[in-house]
Amino acid sequence: MATAKHNWRSIGTRPCLVPGCARPRRTIRQALCEAHCYQQQKIHRVTIEEFLRLPGLQPFERLAPCAVTACYRDRGNGQYCPPHRQTRNILRRTGRLEDAELWQRTAPAVVEHGVVSLPGLPDQVVAGVLYCLQDRNPKGIKQKDQELRPFVDAVRTQQLASIKDIDLSAMKSTGKQLALGFLKHLARFGLSPETERHKDTWDGAAFGLSKGFLHFRGISQQWLRKATQQWAIDDLPRRRGRNPLPPVQRQINSIAMLSKSLRLNRDDDGHDPRLLGRDDIVLFLNRLLFLQLQGEISALHRHWDARDVRRVLTRMRTLGLPQPGQPLHGLRDDFALRQEDVPEYDEDDDAGRDLPVEVMRQLCQRLDSLDPDGHQLHRTATELLTGAALP
Structure with missing residues (x-):
């Protein structure tokens, strides 16, 4: 029976299936890290199930972190994790990698649901972000990670020492709105009548x-x-x-x-x-x-x-x-x-706002016609507004 083809994407990392291996899988769908994947495909040339049953299979220790400052993943072959290595290669081929060190400091982390990367930001910026989130939460302001992430990446890209120095003109509408909210909360930090007066x-x-x-x-x-x-x-x-x-x-x-x-x-x-x-x-x-x-x-x-x-x-x-x-x-x-x-x-x-006397007289004469159903709601309201107080 034919099965439907699912077009879905998973983002994140999972551990290698080799027992004791501290390295992440090459991709979410591939069950092995890069080193074990090479052994399985190039050396032994067996299925993953057969590879995992091989005697003497040795786990690998965790590699150093990716060279991109904001990245929270481990590196693969070379200095970078696989996603950042691919991004860097594309930038080099297209001639857009002018300063490799600057790119390492300003490149955003790999997007992962529920995760916002703060590494690489100055301590004052990190403290400002955490303070604003803590101050906004009791007020019922919901902060989604997909809204916070572009703001944090913009601060990192501009290499700011403080959130107060952010250039709003260089931000997109979503990040700009969040930045304005953060600036308002930071401006009120330590606020009191003694300082404000x-x-x-x-x-x-x-x-x-x-x-x-x-x-x-x-x-x-x-x-x-x-x-x-x-x-x-x-x-x-x-x-x-x-x-x-x-x-x-x-x-x-x-x-x-x-x-x-x-x-x-x-x-x-x-x-x-x-x-x-x-x-x-x-x-x-x-x-x-x-x-x-x-x-x-x-x-x-x-x-x-x-x-x-x-x-x-x-x-x-x-x-x-x-x-x-x-x-x-x-x-x-x-x-x-x-x-x-x-x-x-x-x-x-302001007498010009009053209705003419003749209009008021005709209105009072026809009060009975305002409520044909007998409820007299409109009649009573009109009497109160006009001050007629008719019986």
């Missing part, structure tokens, strides 16, 4: 937040930036929700608007807080009005900026920042927004 951009992970950053670069005055950062340190622990950073960033941006107003309206760019006063607040409020009239910000944005600047400056004072040795030392009391300085914003001003 002195930077101009804060990683939310240092404060127990899952994602996002806070940016203070828009505040050019050093005293105002330091004061805003101290306000943020005090404000962050009280934030709740899945993503609490955007509201904090919005208030930081409002302080950045004040910072820009000082740069535009003062010869000293506002770098000396002792020279600031009520006139600078008035100029800031006028600038917000000007931006609204120019259409650069909305009425709501103007309301937010004035409200947030008033709130943050007030909180800075209650934190004791005007005291000696603090960022606001010497700042006059009139450098503050009053309640009446915050422009009013009526959320009901």
Whole structure:
């Protein structure tokens, strides 16, 4: 009976069938190592079964490792394992083997399922890879060997001393995505509020937040930036929700608007807080009005900026920042927004979004037709939305 031909491929190594032999098989399908295979085929010329029954058959000791640094297999005849010897011969015949020593250091290991080769990488790179894998695993990030292997091979090919030096432009999309994830985890190594608070951009992970950053670069005055950062340190622990950073960033941006107003309206760019006063607040409020009239910000944005600047400056004072040795030392009391300085914003001003009165009247008159099946679900919902409250 004819049997179907299977087109399959096995990758890996298995020991030679000769008892006690420490050398791997020549291939997965061939049951003998290269030396025993030569004896079986060239010297005795018998089947494998007959060869294994020969008296006095001697096992061989394990050979030295393959000369390719990343390879975890033993060498065959010569310096390399059979797959690397074949690859090297092809490169030589085609003229692509320019530097044999460099090829030995950078060539990838033979692909084997579930195996990622780390030999040949600097200790710092190996530690970085293991740390990232350990850090990603508790977060539920599954790491497949077929995704990790190209990344490790790229690091080896570029001969890097650290993962942080990797050239992303030379990587394929899969490896690049993994590299970005690893770089993010490495950047957070040793992260804490004490180390992060002195930077101009804060990683939310240092404060127990899952994602996002806070940016203070828009505040050019050093005293105002330091004061805003101290306000943020005090404000962050009280934030709740899945993503609490955007509201904090919005208030930081409002302080950045004040910072820009000082740069535009003062010869000293506002770098000396002792020279600031009520006139600078008035100029800031006028600038917000000007931006609204120019259409650069909305009425709501103007309301937010004035409200947030008033709130943050007030909180800075209650934190004791005007005291000696603090960022606001010497700042006059009139450098503050009053309640009446915050422009009013009526959320009901958007009347254009309302339905015309005639449409509302007709809708209310036909509420009974919304639920022909008698459930009155749509009728009740419409009454609540319109505020009709009809019986």
